[in-house]
Amino acid sequence: MATALIELVGIERTFHRGDSEVHALRHLNVRIAAGEYVAVMGPSGSGKSTLLNLLGLLDRPDAGSYHLEGRDVTTLSADQQAHVRSARIGFVFQSFHLVPRLTAAENIALPMVLAGVAPAERALRVARALRDYGLENRADHRPEQLSGGQRQRVAIARATIMRPALILADEPTGNLDRATGEDVIRLLEELNRGGVTLIVVTHDGGLGARAHRQLLMEDGALHDDRWRRAELSA
Amino acid sequence: MSLSVSGAVRAVGRVRNADLIRFARAAASGNRLRTSLLVLAMAIGVAAVVVLTALGDGARRYVLNEFSSIGSNLVIVLPGRSQTGGFNPGNAITSTPRDLTIDDAQALLRASAVHRVAPLAVGTSEISFGGKLREVIVAGTTADFLEVRRLSLAQGRFLPAGDWRRGASEAVIGAKVRDEMFGREEALGQLVRIGDRRFRIVGVLAATGQGLGMNTDELVVVPVSLAQAMFNSNTLFRILVEASNREAIEAAKTQVGEIVRLRHEGEQDVTIITQDAVLATFDRLLGALTLAVAGIAAISLGVAGILVMNVMLVSVTQRTAEIGLLKALGATGGTIRNAFLTEAAMLSIAGALLGFVLGQAGAAIIRQLYPAFPAFPPDWAVLAGLATALATGIVFGVLPARRAARLDAVQALAKR
Ligand SMILES: Nc1ncnc2c1ncn2[C@@H]1O[C@H](COP(=O)(O)OP(=O)(O)O)[C@@H](O)[C@H]1O
Numbered sequence: 228m229a230t231a232l233i234e235l236v237g238i239e240r241t242f243h244r245g246d247s248e249v250h251a252l253r254h255l256n257v258r259i260a261a262g263e264y265v266a267v268m269g270p271s272g273s274g275k276s277t278l279l280n281l282l283g284l285l286d287r288p289d290a291g292s293y294h295l296e297g298r299d300v301t302t303l304s305a306d307q308q309a310h311v312r313s314a315r316i317g318f319v320f321q322s323f324h325l326v327p328r329l330t331a332a333e334n335i336a337l338p339m340v341l342a343g344v345a346p347a348e349r350a351l352r353v354a355r356a357l358r359d360y361g362l363e364n365r366a367d368h369r370p371e372q373l374s375g376g377q378r379q380r381v382a383i384a385r386a387t388i389m390r391p392a393l394i395l396a397d398e399p400t401g402n403l404d405r406a407t408g409e410d411v412i413r414l415l416e417e418l419n420r421g422g423v424t425l426i427v428v429t430h431d432g433g434l435g436a437r438a439h440r441q442l443l444m445e446d447g448a449l450h451d452d453r454w455r456r457a458e459l460s461a
Numbered sequence: 462m463s464l465s466v467s468g469a470v471r472a473v474g475r476v477r478n479a480d481l482i483r484f485a486r487a488a489a490s491g492n493r494l495r496t497s498l499l500v501l502a503m504a505i506g507v508a509a510v511v512v513l514t515a516l517g518d519g520a521r522r523y524v525l526n527e528f529s530s531i532g533s534n535l536v537i538v539l540p541g542r543s544q545t546g547g548f549n550p551g552n553a554i555t556s557t558p559r560d561l562t563i564d565d566a567q568a569l570l571r572a573s574a575v576h577r578v579a580p581l582a583v584g585t586s587e588i589s590f591g592g593k594l595r596e597v598i599v600a601g602t603t604a605d606f607l608e609v610r611r612l613s614l615a616q617g618r619f620l621p622a623g624d625w626r627r628g629a630s631e632a633v634i635g636a637k638v639r640d641e642m643f644g645r646e647e648a649l650g651q652l653v654r655i656g657d658r659r660f661r662i663v664g665v666l667a668a669t670g671q672g673l674g675m676n677t678d679e680l681v682v683v684p685v686s687l688a689q690a691m692f693n694s695n696t697l698f699r700i701l702v703e704a705s706n707r708e709a710i711e712a713a714k715t716q717v718g719e720i721v722r723l724r725h726e727g728e729q730d731v732t733i734i735t736q737d738a739v740l741a742t743f744d745r746l747l748g749a750l751t752l753a754v755a756g757i758a759a760i761s762l763g764v765a766g767i768l769v770m771n772v773m774l775v776s777v778t779q780r781t782a783e784i785g786l787l788k789a790l791g792a793t794g795g796t797i798r799n800a801f802l803t804e805a806a807m808l809s810i811a812g813a814l815l816g817f818v819l820g821q822a823g824a825a826i827i828r829q830l831y832p833a834f835p836a837f838p839p840d841w842a843v844l845a846g847l848a849t850a851l852a853t854g855i856v857f858g859v860l861p862a863r864r865a866a867r868l869d870a871v872q873a874l875a876k877r
């Protein structure tokens with residue numbers, strides 16, 4: 228068996244709020260192979276976002292190990308984790324998280340700016356991304372001048388501009404109407420067909436059912452791990 | 462491109478400086494009110510340093526200029542002894558234990574380091590001509606006064622050389638006295654009454670304008686013996702001694718002191734001041750004043766620094782979600798700290814430059830309004846002001862920048 232892209236073993240994450248404790252993640256064991264399309268589902272407060280933040284190295288587990296591409300990433304320094312996020316992981320958020328004073332093109336270029344990519348190379352890749360996501364004539368618009376769907380397309384272009392191995396999307400359609408949300412999901416699925424590992428948190432059973440695999444979370448624990456039949460037989 | 466986690470750990474680059482500056486500039490122009498307030502506060506601080514030190518140093522130069530114009534290589538003998546031996550403005554009005562006389566003055570000519578001597582008796586009197594009456598300061602002196610004080614004549618001649626104990630009834634008047642007493646009329650050769658004596662006007666002094674010490678424009682110069690007779694006294698107000706050259710000033714001072722001491726029964730009962738000592742004293746005094754004023758102005762820079770800190774802290778709070786995003790996109794804590802520091806430094810530099818321009822403009826306006834007053838800020842003050850502005854901006858920017866760098870990414874992203 229090939230080494231998994233992601234391997235979580237015995238992950239625990241507890242939050243302390245005042246004198247009460249919240250077990251956001253309990254004894255989690257998950258393996259995800261490179262190129263998978265995974266939907267993380269479950270009721271509100273079940274730990275979906277906590278799991279995604281952990282996978283994205285924005286948070287550290289209290290116990291357990293996390294191997295990404297075969298490397299134990301929980302032992303990396305904060306700066307090393309930042310470098311891994313920069314080169315290997317793309318984030319898509321429910322609320323888009325575009326920088327309001329920057330144009331669409333500048334928002335897309337931001338990860339490359341942070342990674343020190345040369346301006347000429349940046350311009351080339353931003354131009355291609357704008358074309359790929361149908362944003363050519365929105366390049367100089369600021370986020371407030373864009374529709375919700377356009378904003379999320381800018382965010383997806385930004386998440387993919389560093390050609391990451393893993394895309395983490397936390398309710399990417401949560402702020403969009405149904406039709407626009409489906410457009411966005413189709414874009415993400417297209418990326419997955421190109422080889423990128425895609426993990427999407429969603430409330431929407433319909434959208435979740437499109438994924439090849441569903442992780443059902445309940446009260447911080449993995450309640451169910453389902454593969455679609457087509458995927459199993461393939 | 463790093464194709465694995467291990468590659469990424471090694472190979473991801475750092476933000477380019479040009480991008481850091483562009484990002485900081487965009488962030489600064491994103492909130493114009495905040496930015497202009499900060500720049501203004503910093504500018505006021507630097508402008509205050511520039512203008513106040515221009516005033517302080519201008520005062521110093523003004524005084525030095527005025528003293529230089531009184532005459533060079535000057536040694537002045539005053540009746541009465543001062544405790545310190547240095548310059549003390551109080552000497553001008555202390556009572557005289559033993560009077561200085563014309564003979565004392567004449568004796569000083571024997572000293573080898575002395576070039577010229579001018580005795581000076583001073584009092585006020587009234588001058589009248591053709592029904593006009595005016596109060597004037599009467600200076601009784603001798604022919605060399607003109608050279609010793611570096612004065613020049615607009616018309617006629619000065620008092621003639623000759624016996625100091627006798628003098629013709631001739632007077633030389635200042636420019637303002639001439640204008641007020643004679644108007645368009647010719648002054649030379651006119652007979653005027655000064656006190657209860659009649660004098661013939663033989664010369665008019667060139668106008669010198671308002672200055673320190675005696676204003677020669679309102680002076681009437683007469684032979685010293687006649688002045689003493691007019692004031693019914695045989696004492697002198699001062700003896701002005703011109704040393705042979707600059708190097709001879711100290712020797713002249715010693716010799717003058719010795720001669721007077723011998724003539725005054727072995728008692729050192731006069732004060733001898735040199736212009737160098739006066740200048741040095743004023744130089745120190747006004748230099749210290751400038752420094753103090755610069756220090757006070759620098760406090761406003763400290764206040765500006767605290768403002769920088771608060772404004773940047775507010776900015777960190779307002780941009781929390783953005784900071785979280787930058788972290789998610791791969792920014793290290795160091796990158797975020799540098800971004801905020803760069804912004805603070807840029808605002809400080811902008812404020813310092815604006816303040817420099819405003820301050821120089823202010824000093825230029827002062828020079829326009831008071832042409833005699835050399836209000837130029839000293840270079841050290843300008844450099845210190847700019848450096849302090851930059852340093853405070855960056856030092857006070859460190860705390861907010863570190864706070865930004867340490868924000869927890871998940872919580873920051875959750876902020877809206
Ligand atoms: N920073 C935090 N401090 C305290 N409790 C937290 C924090 N983040 C999440 N939680 C708690 O952890 C649980 C899981 O949260 P989350 O992962 O956001 O759930 P989901 O995304 O599935 O709605 C919830 O009970 C939530 O209140």
Ligand SMILES: [Mg+2]
Nearest residue numbers: 275276277397
């Ligand atoms: Mg959530």
